[in-house]
Amino acid sequence: MSERSSKMLIAILLLGLVLPSIQDNATISEEVAAIYTTKDGCESILKGNNECECQDQRIKCGMVTLISSKQLYSVSCSIFDVRGFGYLPPLKIGRIGRLSIDNCAIPNPQTIRSLITKLGITNYTELEISNYFEARDERDELLEQHFTNYPGLKKISLIGFKAELPANFFENVTDITELTLKGRSDLPATLLHPLTQLKRLSIVVRNMASVGTEIFAKQTQLLQLSLDCSLKNSSVDMSLLSSKELWHMTKLRGFELHNCGDNVPAELFWKSENLSYIGIRSNISYLGRDFLKSQKQLLMLHLERNNIARLPDELFSHSPMLLEIHLAHNNLDRIQGGLFNKLKNLLVLNLEHNPITTVASNAFSAVSTARIYIGDLFKQINNADWARSTNATLCEEEFINGVCLYCKRDEYLDHFSAKETCNKPNDPGKLIEVLNRKIFEHRLHRLHMP
Numbered sequence: 001m002s003e004r005s006s007k008m009l010i011a012i013l014l015l016g017l018v019l020p021s022i023q024d025n026a027t028i029s030e031e032v033a034a035i036y037t038t039k040d041g042c043e044s045i046l047k048g049n050n051e052c053e054c055q056d057q058r059i060k061c062g063m064v065t066l067i068s069s070k071q072l073y074s075v076s077c078s079i080f081d082v083r084g085f086g087y088l089p090p091l092k093i094g095r096i097g098r099l100s101i102d103n104c105a106i107p108n109p110q111t112i113r114s115l116i117t118k119l120g121i122t123n124y125t126e127l128e129i130s131n132y133f134e135a136r137d138e139r140d141e142l143l144e145q146h147f148t149n150y151p152g153l154k155k156i157s158l159i160g161f162k163a164e165l166p167a168n169f170f171e172n173v174t175d176i177t178e179l180t181l182k183g184r185s186d187l188p189a190t191l192l193h194p195l196t197q198l199k200r201l202s203i204v205v206r207n208m209a210s211v212g213t214e215i216f217a218k219q220t221q222l223l224q225l226s227l228d229c230s231l232k233n234s235s236v237d238m239s240l241l242s243s244k245e246l247w248h249m250t251k252l253r254g255f256e257l258h259n260c261g262d263n264v265p266a267e268l269f270w271k272s273e274n275l276s277y278i279g280i281r282s283n284i285s286y287l288g289r290d291f292l293k294s295q296k297q298l299l300m301l302h303l304e305r306n307n308i309a310r311l312p313d314e315l316f317s318h319s320p321m322l323l324e325i326h327l328a329h330n331n332l333d334r335i336q337g338g339l340f341n342k343l344k345n346l347l348v349l350n351l352e353h354n355p356i357t358t359v360a361s362n363a364f365s366a367v368s369t370a371r372i373y374i375g376d377l378f379k380q381i382n383n384a385d386w387a388r389s390t391n392a393t394l395c396e397e398e399f400i401n402g403v404c405l406y407c408k409r410d411e412y413l414d415h416f417s418a419k420e421t422c423n424k425p426n427d428p429g430k431l432i433e434v435l436n437r438k439i440f441e442h443r444l445h446r447l448h449m450p
Contacts, residue, residue, distance in 0.1 A: 077104035092120035130157035328406035364390035395422035
């Protein structure tokens with residue numbers, strides 16, 4: 001198994017813990033691809049009709065492109081037109097899995113009904129609508145339209161909007177479970193209040209710090225929350241989130257915070273006992289000793305590219321199930337003894353690109369199964385007490401597909417390699433085996449939780 005395959009498999013396995021299992025089109029598709037998915041099959045159906053161009057897995061009809069694999073899964077428009085889809089071929093598609101409608105303005109029940117009728121779709125498992133405003137004139141009539149509930153509509157994405165969304169923009173799509181917002185305007189404080197069934201929410205908005213905390217007040221069912229304030233390189237002592245911002249999100253399993261100021265409240269996760277994944281990249285400089293006091297289920301912690309100078313002695317004492325800790329590109333100058341003593345399951349610890357000058361002799365003694373990436377400290381492994389006192393695998397830099405994972409951008413071209421430089425042979429197969437076992441044990445534990 002290649003290094004890249006190993007890393008990808010780890011990510012996939014861990015993602016399965018953070019998010020609920022998702023059915024995709026392949027789960028209900030036939031073993032044999034539908035006839036319209038090939039150029040010849042498409043042409044045989046259209047019988048000389050020149051309104052569409054047939055290609056393998058693509059059919060282009062005017063401004064509309066139908067994209068398929070073994071079956072249709074996407075309808076994509078090349079012009080942002082509110083008037084409908086135009087000509088659609090009678091493909092007699094039948095039953096499919098997820099159906100995605102991309103960049104075709106804001107479809108209403110009439111246009112969607114017309115779409116599935118003309119294409120001969122008899123059923124689909126889930127509907128997803130995405131709109132991209134990036135390179136288009138944002139006309140008022142587009143944002144004045146409102147989405148409407150339609151059978152199976154579960155996911156909406158709005159990318160690149162510049163005008164402020166109306167406060168009641170989502171009032172008629174109360175059944176959606178996934179929402180992505182990426183724009184440049186403020187968000188009304190009550191915008192998300194109708195969406196009480198949301199399970200996954202991703203927001204990237206430049207001025208989100210000006211939005212009151214009221215915006216998340218109704219999100220009690222969230223499993224995954226990702227926030228990006230676009231405040232890059234912020235050194236302002238501020239925080240988007242109040243100390244109790246997430247306390248009503250007791251089901252939360254994954255949380256990401258990017259570019260939202262340099263202060264994250266110490267109490268933020270105290271009620272988030274089901275978190276499996278935490279990722280924060282926001283120039284934070286301080287972590288309190290009780291920052292993770294409720295995270296008994298935590299598996300992955302990503303705190304790379306912050307400004308953390310010290311790790312409290314008891315930071316990880318409540319998270320014994322941790323499999324990965326990423327602390328690259330911080331300002332750590334010392335690693336004290338006992339810090340990782342309760343992390344018997346730890347598989348990856350990345351400390352690259354920190355100005356570490358002091359490492360306790362027993363710092364890594366307890367994490368014998370881990371791969372520890374230590375950057376410049378790798379030059380000391382033959383003489384350092386901390387290196388001799390551990391059975392962990394000590395490596396210089398973490399690589400994926402020959403590219404250094406946490407190197408500075410201007411160093412990428414100098415960091416191509418067939419494998420990592422470590423003091424022990426690279427054995428990704430063994431790492432995968434251990435990870436599989438840990439994940440299985442974790443699932444059993446969760447099943448028996450009261």
